[in-house]
Amino acid sequence: MLVIHCPYCGPRPELEFRHCGQAHIARPLDPSAQTADEWGEYLYLRENPKGMHAERWRHMHGCGRFFNALRDTTTDFFVTTYKCGEPRPAVSGTAPAGGQR
Amino acid sequence: MSQNTCRTAAGGRIDRSRLVNFTFDGKAFTGHVGDTLASALLANGVHLVGRSFKYHRPRGLLAAGVEEPNALVAVVRDTARRTPNLRATQVELYEGLVAESQNRWPSLQFDVGAVNDLLSPLFPAGFYYKTFMWPRKAWHQVFEPVVREAAGLGKPPTEPDPDTYAQRFAHCDVLVVGAGPAGIAAALAASAKGASVLLCDEQPEFGGSLLDEPNAQVNDHPAAEWLKASLATLRGRANVTLLSRTTCFGYFAHNMLSLNERLTEHQATPMTGVPRERLWQVRAKEVVLATGAIERPLVFPGNDRPGVMLASAARTFLNRYGVKVGSRVVLVAGCDAAYLAAFELRAAGVKIERIADIRPAPGEAVHAAALSAGIAVSTGVTVLGTFGWLRVTGITLAHLADDGSVQDRETLDCDAVLMSGGYTPTVHLFSQSRGKLRFDEAQQVFVPGNSVERERSAGACCGTDGLRATLEEGSQAGTSAAEAAGKAGSAEGYHVQLLEGSMVGTPGVLPQPGNIPPSKAFVDFQNDVTSKDLALAMREGFESVEHIKRYTTNGMATDQGKTSNMNSLGFVSAEKGVALPKAGLTTFRMPYTPITFGIFAGYDRGDLFDPVRPTPTHAWAVANGAVFEDVGLWKRSRYFPRAGENMHAAVDRECLAVRNSVGLFDASTLGKIEVVGPDAATFLNRLYVNNFNTLAEGKCRYGILTREDGFVYDDGVIARLAEDRFHVTTTTGGAPRVLHMMEDYLQTEWPDLQVWLTSTTEQWSVIAVQGPKAREVIAPLVNGLDVSNAALPHMSMVRGMLGDIPMLLMRVSFTGELGYEINVPAGHGQRAWEMVWAAGLAYGMTPYGTETMHVLRAEKGYVIVGQETDGTVTPDDAGLGWAVAKSKPDFVGKRSLARPALVAKGRKQLVGLLTAEPKTVLEEGAQIAAVPEQPVPMKLIGHVTSSYHSAVLGRSIALALVADGRALMGQTVYIPMPGGAIAAQVVAPVFYDTEGAKLHV
Amino acid sequence: MQKFSAWSLLKEAFGGQQGWQPQWRRAAPKAEYDAIIVGGGGHGLGAAYYLAAEHGLTNIAVVEKGWIGGGNTGRNTTIIRSNYLFNESAQLYDHSVKLWETLSQVLNYNVMFSPRGVMMLAHTVHDVQVFKRHIHANRANGVDNEWLTPEEAKAFCPPLNIGDDIRYPVMGAALQRRGGTARHDAVAWGYARAADALGVDIIENCEVTGIRRDANGAVEGIETTRGAIRTRKVGVSAAGHSSVVLGMAGVKLPLESFPLQALVSEPVKPAFPCVVMSNSIHAYISQSDKGELVIGASSDSYNSYTQRGSLHINAHTLAAICELFPAFRRMRMLRNWGGIVDVTPDRSPIIAKTPVKGLYVNCGWGTGGFKATPGSAHVFAHTIAHDEPHAINAPFTIERFRDGLLIDEAAAAAVAH
Structure with missing residues (x-):
């Protein structure tokens, strides 16, 4: 069970959260103008990286807020979590041993 | 009654004043309080304790602890409390204990299965992959049952386990795993300045290897005194938790570790009200692993005879339990530490026939000590074999010359052979933590390398040799852990007096003359894997250690390779001619030792398996005989049978009551979300397919929600309470996911909208009053509120009072009849229900359940999301295209609804079906074809989604999804059933009151 | 290929087990192959076997980053069944069950298919x-x-x-x-042995690090930890790592x-x-x-x-x-x-050509891939050999997501596999 640092509430056990998939996929402002390929990509295509992953979580059984996280999918350690709307932090390499402090 | 003939006169940590009676395979024995089953059997001279898995060879105790591969027994308290596969070395003796050996027939002494040992050339590793293939069905029908019956170890329990299991979460600054010298020193240092420390050990008594060291002095005191004082110190600290009989078996991400505490298994009469075992899930800021090391057997022919055991085991049996494992002992030593067994046994009066050291040059200190004690020592020897069947009677030693020839062959008589190949650090938990192991060339073992989690190892588990170094390393580890956790530690120095020997040996197989050992040399005792099996696997091209493991099953027994993995690796690397770490290492997996299923379930059983959500009127429904169904976590009344009624009769009666008079239904499980804010209408407009701008205050509208993929996700009635306030209802199962979806869009896509969402499902109790008499029932209860058709028409709502209870009254109908849904605060739900019930009695009011609700709505063609839809159905498919506000520039799902496949011809559309034979009720889920008789595979055009007997129509009705169904009105389709196809006519999906007049009365 | 039977066991019992041959060769990569399968699990090894046995492609290789059968093939609970809802799925999985029923005999390797229900x-x-x-x-x-x-x-x-x-x-x-179980390791080893006997190179400890493409964008080889290998056809059967491997050719997947x-x-x-x-x-x-x-x-x-x-x-x-x-x-x-x-979003697999010429993928099996091993391998081999899908896997394209032609077993059943 992971420990996840909610940007609003602090560290909490994973059971309080819900994983919500890849982060930074904005809904097109005018979906009807999207080509089939563009719309298909928005709906379904995902990075699924082996390594640093920007992903969404929701503190479902806490503050209820959505937020983003950078997590290394090869270790499951978080580098950081950040609020929706904030840009993806620039992080290179892998998550530190022991994870986010 | 047997005598403890092999017990020393004094010593050990058992309570000699207290006798304990027990039976093994029906035979009565005695032991002492403090014994294990293993030590008590040995005290009675019993070495034969089991039969091996494949060859049914007689087996004795190899070890004294967790690593024991042979002595697996079943302990039977009663018919329901039978626990197979327990290690006799870990079964604490209690008065009346009943133990049975396993995997033998008819008896342990004479086991017919031992014929396998003679036939073993036919059963090399992996033999089952090469045969049993003809004829084709013979594997499953003939051979597999034989193989299955022969495999397996103990007999499984067959009755429900009456015991209870508990679970607990804990947090601490420092978790110390293992209460040997390193762990205790770590706990002392870590807890000295206030850090919270949890110290656990799998054994009943703390002390680890110190319990086997009667001659050690720590800080000028006998080790036993130091241990006692240290434990007293720890017990005296409020910030320390001590858990004995507690195995740390798992190391998970983010420093979550799992512990198994055994509470009653050692008790003759388990305390009532106490769980048998408990699962601890510990989140530690820092971890100290002080898990010790396990001695390796030596691999030589006949190394598995009863009486052949690890040197460390002999020491444990002697020093802890006062048991001599033999009277004439040969020690085959592969490391210096093993010599202590010979010294201590000799001091206890056991004759040491020989120390046969496989190394040319033993350590000087132990060698000298042996010689001065008058023990004969041979060096550079190998073991060619052993004698004996149910107990070892002799051993053949020899030197191998460089050319492989045998020299100095000699056979010694003995009744026990002790062996030691050196020690393997117990790195299981470190490896589980995903730390990288490092191969220590000097010691020829894997030790912890770089940590990944916040942990450090100390003592023998990182290859540290010697008591002083172990204590000091533990102390330093405790200190650094406390400091890393933000507290202070207190490292101490130690001084120690003790004759010690190094634990370093060489993993692998003892050299033998020629290629083929004369008899079996076991690497994995429990799975009967020999060095020949490993060689065979390599000959057949299995080179990866993972392949060798899987092909031979080496290391896959219930001990998970604790004594076999390193020897296997040593053999493989030698055969391949590569350095040992190049041979690879199999993965260490959770759990460290086998763990009872029950602790993972804990109290999650029966009604606690999942929470039960009763509605506010649940007690009333129970009292009135409701049959319930599970819908998600909810318990919903399915129907209310009267005496002698089956479901069909009850549902017919309930349906007619609603159609002809009035019925009462608890709709409280519907999800309810209050959507509030200046942008509430805009928000719902963007989300739902409908248009909500045009919904006036006090009005209700049926809403449909699709996801971005365009398929129906949920539906429900949405009422506009005020300009900026909507009461949104969802399906029973959909409430959480709809709210989650709303929050997602609100927070992440449209954060500019001023909208607030609140789940109100639990706040409202919803009482549906449905039927032509509904108004007459409620009118007297609403304090003069005008509920006439003119004042409160269909799909409108009003606030008011039901008696003294505030209510939100909605004029809605899921039955096609005049209907009201009375929403009252949940705390008043049952009282409100009873108020309406009392008022309805005069009208023959009938409570009805979900089954009747389903029939009534199907008669009207109202869909149920999840029944008429299945995640592949668009609003138009479901006949709900009318609800889609096509003029809106966008809503969630709109773009997808324009995708080619979603507008193509041939989509399945909702229709009604009337069977040609009116009494025939189609089966829900039945498939639909255009032509009656077809060969398989048939061409199918749809399926029946709902099907009922309609009491009011006196015939069956069905809803179905049929390809281009709306173009097939009036045509006949066929429902192929095992007994032949059933003909049905495609009709519009409304069967009753097609013009909807009854809704508007 | 050495024939396995009760007689061979008897013979070796008297021969001290010295006569057993390696079940597959320890092949080193050649400079060029007609086709390369990436991923040495049951699906990949099976595809190589069927390419060699049924399509005459024997100058082919399977490259595996670790040891064969070490991924999901050796990690699953071995459930085999075909009672799926949609025609497309039922045909695919039942094709597989039918192959399971004779697989031990076809491979001369007892995969212990046990139709216990x-x-x-x-x-x-x-x-x-x-x-x-x-x-x-x-x-x-x-x-x-x-x-x-x-x-x-x-x-x-x-x-x-x-x-x-x-x-x-x-x-x-x-x-x-007709559903049941089988012995997972034996499936990998049995396919490997049979493919090897037909000339297929099985190359372990060989991780793909890149996919080479020619000026027209078509596949012309792969780069591996054991060097570059030329080929015009690459079939990726890499389960959980499919996104990573396909990403090397710029192909994004709905995975x-x-x-x-x-x-x-x-x-x-x-x-x-x-x-x-x-x-x-x-x-x-x-x-x-x-x-x-x-x-x-x-x-x-x-x-x-x-x-x-x-x-x-x-x-x-x-x-x-x-x-x-x-x-x-x-x-x-x-x-x-x-x-x-x-x-995948619809919990059904993808067995298809990709937008890159010469690059094929078999992925997206979620929790249910073991049961499909023979059937999926069989139609994947057909797809690679003919550069066209078999009728059975034709619906299992990547493009079905864009077009909305989902095969949504999960939604239809409202359950996972």
Whole structure:
């Protein structure tokens, strides 16, 4: 069970959260103008990286807020979590041993 | 009654004043309080304790602890409390204990299965992959049952386990795993300045290897005194938790570790009200692993005879339990530490026939000590074999010359052979933590390398040799852990007096003359894997250690390779001619030792398996005989049978009551979300397919929600309470996911909208009053509120009072009849229900359940999301295209609804079906074809989604999804059933009151 | 290929087991192949075998980054069944079951296919409706699947608790008698041995690091940790790592990789005669021929390549097992492990050409790929050999997502596989 640092509430056990998939996929402002390929990509295509992953979580059984996280999918350690709307932090390499402090 | 003939006169940590009676395979024995089953059997001279898995060879105790591969027994308290596969070395003796050996027939002494040992050339590793293939069905029908019956170890329990299991979460600054010298020193240092420390050990008594060291002095005191004082110190600290009989078996991400505490298994009469075992899930800021090391057997022919055991085991049996494992002992030593067994046994009066050291040059200190004690020592020897069947009677030693020839062959008589190949650090938990192991060339073992989690190892588990170094390393580890956790530690120095020997040996197989050992040399005792099996696997091209493991099953027994993995690796690397770490290492997996299923379930059983959500009127429904169904976590009344009624009769009666008079239904499980804010209408407009701008205050509208993929996700009635306030209802199962979806869009896509969402499902109790008499029932209860058709028409709502209870009254109908849904605060739900019930009695009011609700709505063609839809159905498919506000520039799902496949011809559309034979009720889920008789595979055009007997129509009705169904009105389709196809006519999906007049009365 | 039989065992018994040959060669990569399969699991090895056996392509290689069968092939709970709802799925999986039925004989390797019956439990009215829909659809498709009352289910699986003392009592079950289990490692080894005998190079410890493309964008080779290899056809069968490998050619997939766990108990004498699945409460159980109860858990919620999951996921599954089989509460977990499952939005696989010429993919099997091993390998080989899908895998394209032609077993069943 992971420990996840909610940007609003602090560290909490994973059971309080819900994983919500890849982060930074904005809904097109005018979906009807999207080509089939563009719309298909928005709906379904995902990075699924082996390594640093920007992903969404929701503190479902806490503050209820959505937020983003950078997590290394090869270790499951978080580098950081950040609020929706904030840009993806620039992080290179892998998550530190022991994870986010 | 047997005598403890092999017990020393004094010593050990058992309570000699207290006798304990027990039976093994029906035979009565005695032991002492403090014994294990293993030590008590040995005290009675019993070495034969089991039969091996494949060859049914007689087996004795190899070890004294967790690593024991042979002595697996079943302990039977009663018919329901039978626990197979327990290690006799870990079964604490209690008065009346009943133990049975396993995997033998008819008896342990004479086991017919031992014929396998003679036939073993036919059963090399992996033999089952090469045969049993003809004829084709013979594997499953003939051979597999034989193989299955022969495999397996103990007999499984067959009755429900009456015991209870508990679970607990804990947090601490420092978790110390293992209460040997390193762990205790770590706990002392870590807890000295206030850090919270949890110290656990799998054994009943703390002390680890110190319990086997009667001659050690720590800080000028006998080790036993130091241990006692240290434990007293720890017990005296409020910030320390001590858990004995507690195995740390798992190391998970983010420093979550799992512990198994055994509470009653050692008790003759388990305390009532106490769980048998408990699962601890510990989140530690820092971890100290002080898990010790396990001695390796030596691999030589006949190394598995009863009486052949690890040197460390002999020491444990002697020093802890006062048991001599033999009277004439040969020690085959592969490391210096093993010599202590010979010294201590000799001091206890056991004759040491020989120390046969496989190394040319033993350590000087132990060698000298042996010689001065008058023990004969041979060096550079190998073991060619052993004698004996149910107990070892002799051993053949020899030197191998460089050319492989045998020299100095000699056979010694003995009744026990002790062996030691050196020690393997117990790195299981470190490896589980995903730390990288490092191969220590000097010691020829894997030790912890770089940590990944916040942990450090100390003592023998990182290859540290010697008591002083172990204590000091533990102390330093405790200190650094406390400091890393933000507290202070207190490292101490130690001084120690003790004759010690190094634990370093060489993993692998003892050299033998020629290629083929004369008899079996076991690497994995429990799975009967020999060095020949490993060689065979390599000959057949299995080179990866993972392949060798899987092909031979080496290391896959219930001990998970604790004594076999390193020897296997040593053999493989030698055969391949590569350095040992190049041979690879199999993965260490959770759990460290086998763990009872029950602790993972804990109290999650029966009604606690999942929470039960009763509605506010649940007690009333129970009292009135409701049959319930599970819908998600909810318990919903399915129907209310009267005496002698089956479901069909009850549902017919309930349906007619609603159609002809009035019925009462608890709709409280519907999800309810209050959507509030200046942008509430805009928000719902963007989300739902409908248009909500045009919904006036006090009005209700049926809403449909699709996801971005365009398929129906949920539906429900949405009422506009005020300009900026909507009461949104969802399906029973959909409430959480709809709210989650709303929050997602609100927070992440449209954060500019001023909208607030609140789940109100639990706040409202919803009482549906449905039927032509509904108004007459409620009118007297609403304090003069005008509920006439003119004042409160269909799909409108009003606030008011039901008696003294505030209510939100909605004029809605899921039955096609005049209907009201009375929403009252949940705390008043049952009282409100009873108020309406009392008022309805005069009208023959009938409570009805979900089954009747389903029939009534199907008669009207109202869909149920999840029944008429299945995640592949668009609003138009479901006949709900009318609800889609096509003029809106966008809503969630709109773009997808324009995708080619979603507008193509041939989509399945909702229709009604009337069977040609009116009494025939189609089966829900039945498939639909255009032509009656077809060969398989048939061409199918749809399926029946709902099907009922309609009491009011006196015939069956069905809803179905049929390809281009709306173009097939009036045509006949066929429902192929095992007994032949059933003909049905495609009709519009409304069967009753097609013009909807009854809704508007 | 050395013939395996009772006679060969007898002969070797007298020969000190010295005459056994390597089951497959330790091949080193050649400079060029006609086709390369990336991924040495059952699906990849099987595809290589069928390419060689049925399509005459023998100058081919399977490259595997670790040891063959070390991914999900060797980590799953070996459930085999074909009672899927949609025609497309039923045909694919039943094609596979038919191949399973003769696989030991075809490969001369006992894969221990054991059609002991797969029983899926219904716990709610909704489950009953869904299962009956499956049964009717299966019957029309020629796939066996039958409805059992709770009493019949208990007769088929005596340890099952059909009382109402559990939270979600058993309301019935769907039984596919032709379903069952097989020995997972043997599938990888059997295909490897048979493919090797036809000339296929099986190259272990060889990780793909790049996909080379020519000026027109077509595949012209791969780069590996053991050097570059030329080829015009690359079939990727890399399960959880499919996104990573396809990404090397710039192809993005509708996939996400999740941890999935399984566990076994200590071995005991026969106690469990069939396979039981409960999708509603997440319990999947059978007993291996060795005697271990083999139990599948559900997946964790987040993407991960760590091959491990959380304890609470196992705990929930074991709670469900203890509910359904209360005698097993005293059994003990021996070994737990994790795999990486690649999941598509509609929970159906992709077996298809990609937008890159010469690049093919077989992925997205989620939690249910083992059962499909022979069938999927068979049609994937056809797709690679002909540069066109087999009729059976034609619907399982990447483009179906864009076009909305989903094969949504999960949504239709409202359950996971």
